[in-house]
Amino acid sequence: MEPVTDRGWATRQRLLTAAERVFGEQDYFRASIGDIVREAGVGQGTFYLYFKSKLDCFRELVRWLGHELRAEVKQAGARAPSRIEVELAGFRAFFAFIERHRQAYRIVKQAETVDPAVYREYYERFAEGYRDAIAAAVDRREYAPYRHPEAVAYMLMGLGDFLGMRYLLWQEGPVPDAVFADLALFLRRALLAEPLDGAAARADGHSTPAVAASAVPATAGGDTE
Amino acid sequence: MEPVTDRGWATRQRLLTAAERVFGEQDYFRASIGDIVREAGVGQGTFYLYFKSKLDCFRELVRWLGHELRAEVKQAGARAPSRIEVELAGFRAFFAFIERHRQAYRIVKQAETVDPAVYREYYERFAEGYRDAIAAAVDRREYAPYRHPEAVAYMLMGLGDFLGMRYLLWQEGPVPDAVFADLALFLRRALLAEPLDGAAARADGHSTPAVAASAVPATAGGDTE
Amino acid sequence: MEPVTDRGWATRQRLLTAAERVFGEQDYFRASIGDIVREAGVGQGTFYLYFKSKLDCFRELVRWLGHELRAEVKQAGARAPSRIEVELAGFRAFFAFIERHRQAYRIVKQAETVDPAVYREYYERFAEGYRDAIAAAVDRREYAPYRHPEAVAYMLMGLGDFLGMRYLLWQEGPVPDAVFADLALFLRRALLAEPLDGAAARADGHSTPAVAASAVPATAGGDTE
Amino acid sequence: MEPVTDRGWATRQRLLTAAERVFGEQDYFRASIGDIVREAGVGQGTFYLYFKSKLDCFRELVRWLGHELRAEVKQAGARAPSRIEVELAGFRAFFAFIERHRQAYRIVKQAETVDPAVYREYYERFAEGYRDAIAAAVDRREYAPYRHPEAVAYMLMGLGDFLGMRYLLWQEGPVPDAVFADLALFLRRALLAEPLDGAAARADGHSTPAVAASAVPATAGGDTE
DNA sequence: AATGAATGAGAGTTCATTCAT
């Protein structure tokens, strides 16, 4: 399964990339391995040199995508001055990621049908770091006193997921400003312990200035992997 | 496709019910029409008397489930004293619905892969009413000044969806109280124009009491069924 | 099978007419009984009140068409002054028949695949009368001394058949004049005992005048049924 | 669809040959692909490695048969001293071909029902060469002054077709001599510009000798194979 | 490492026919 030569690794990667395109455009069940090898430009038998089965290949793909996305989200929040800013930067990174390859979203969603276990793994992976970071923000009084930070984590993921679906998948182009503004307002209100000051409350700005006020720097990290 | 006799209608219904069970337990692609007709106790050909294809049957099923769920949610919020209470009652009804037939959730989720069009239709249907109600609440100053009520609607749906997935699908039993409490707190804070009265609004209510206040049970009955 | 009431006969006829349309447009195998009953506007079960099977219905149809065509051809040649004129009139009638319902041609041709027996019956029926009439014309010295009139009959049928196919089926509109002229010239030369006089030999006229010269009146009749 | 190895080509040929046998014995619609692969001794799926569909296979077969027949007919007429002799040699070759594999005739005829387009293509292919050769013979005054050589081509094809059907398909053994003699007489009279020499041209040669004269055997060999 | 050939189980779908009403 694991290639031993460089050539082998290259072929494997060609197959994964092809699979991303194929599973993104059609779907897991309608796409055939024939489609993948054709797209990758390799022979039919070659596929089984690198993947045990169609399902195995799909799983690898989902894991790889999850890995990439988590890395980008993490890196996006790295220099944010507060937890809420980490949150918002994360959403921005998430939206950007989807916009760059909308197929990724589709593929992950298919996992829910194709193999619930990887799907669950995917979100649990996200949720863990999320949950801890939120708990920390609550303890630190940056966030309101939520008792079940995991639930909050899932709420945040769900909310981002649906916005992505609605404004990136069902519609071309980036998330509209007004939408992002409402998202920011929504999150600040819901999460921050302190009531917002006037400007932010009127939802007329983007995200950055108003919140710099919330003194405590985010503990950062811990939100992914 | 449409039956003309009573006997025909009965058979059709038998098939739909069987399809719900079958598509819920296995999934669309792994389930065969043979499974459905066996479950329904009719002949193989009979299926095609009432559905143009496997996909057609699936679509009908999703529409039917959407219809039922919307009806229950609507009815749950019917006698709530304020919009925020309608919201919460709706979530309760949604959770109750899923708990009663978790298959429904699975089926709808499959639609995202099986037939994106019905899936979208399903949520757009929900979103419409939602969006208008939110816009009205904003106008009436019950809700904070969101400029893009549709975005808020999708956020709410997403957040409910993920909670359902996490606490009803991945786990037996009803949504834990603490989770619902956090949901309620989250929504009140995010949506209501006025800061919450009582401890919840203050950063010092961090230990427990604040939540007890927010977990106000939805006023009238009808929200669980 | 045979209806007993008038209403029954009407329904049967509706079915036959529908079958002609359906088998003409699609073909025997691709057309379903469902198509026929739908076209006829009767119930599915009704079909079997009048026909033992799909094949039975098809056979009836072919026989009926053969009957109609033979009648028209016979009648067309009734008043011709000589055998060769009967021949030409017959071809004209044949072409006219096909032009009026080109489906008939298609249906008969299908019989060759669907049920070789009816197909053969159809042509043998035609050939019998033909053969005898040709033999008589040979005896009477109107025609050249062919020793195997049946072979001549099949040659004539084949030649007409292919002209019909080429100029009526593959092309809209009636048989072009030049084609018919060549057909006439061809037949006169091939069949008539006497060499043609100048005019006809230059193939510049239609059919009538030149041949009136061949004195002996056709015995007529005997060419069909 | 196109094989790439030798083994592949061999398998494909096995399938085509099997298809000829199967479609010849049963017919296109009644024969199943199962019959073909069984006859060819390969797996069910193998069929689709070389043919897009049942219809595709049938089409290939018809084209192949047309190709073979045209080659034989052409070669048969290659050394004939005059156009009329080419004609007769062609008919002989045609009859010989059918006698050797009567299935071929049946298969082509089915095409009229199965796929009118290939059927038409089949005859148009034949007709083209035919038409030009006839036009040339007319120009050179070997043939009578037909103005529409294509029509003549179709008449010749039709006439041969029906003789083949009557005397080779409906009856065992080769075309009877008397039939071929009449065909030869018929064609010479119809086509040649000059009246036949000898008794045939005169109305009094009615008994037998005339035909002996017309049934001149086609000069060189190669006309039977 | 790479490949194209081969496979057979199984899928969805159609349809002539029967039957109870």
Add this chain to the structure above:
DNA sequence: GATGAATGAACTCTCATTCAT
């Protein structure tokens, strides 16, 4: 006489996977 429901056998076609080269 007429009908719509019901049926199950049969069909074409797909595809993940194996294997010899």
